[in-house]
Amino acid sequence: MMPFFWGFELILRMMFGIFIESIRLAYGAACFLLAITNNELRHLCTYIQSKQERRRLVS
Numbered sequence: 001m002m003p004f005f006w007g008f009e010l011i012l013r014m015m016f017g018i019f020i021e022s023i024r025l026a027y028g029a030a031c032f033l034l035a036i037t038n039n040e041l042r043h044l045c046t047y048i049q050s051k052q053e054r055r056r057l058v059s
Contacts, residue, residue: 035043
């Protein structure tokens with residue numbers, strides 16, 4: 001009885017993990033679409049460029 005219960009718990013944990021990941025992906029996609037609709041894409045680009053410049057300075 002116990003090994004079956006452990007297996008069931010493992011399956012539940014895996015399903016819950018996939019559920020959380022899908023929420024994260026949906027949230028990220030929604031934020032990205034919102035950024036495009038609000039014409040914030042240029043700010044995103046400048047942010048990415050500044051990150052790349054920081055990496056160049058560090059390395």
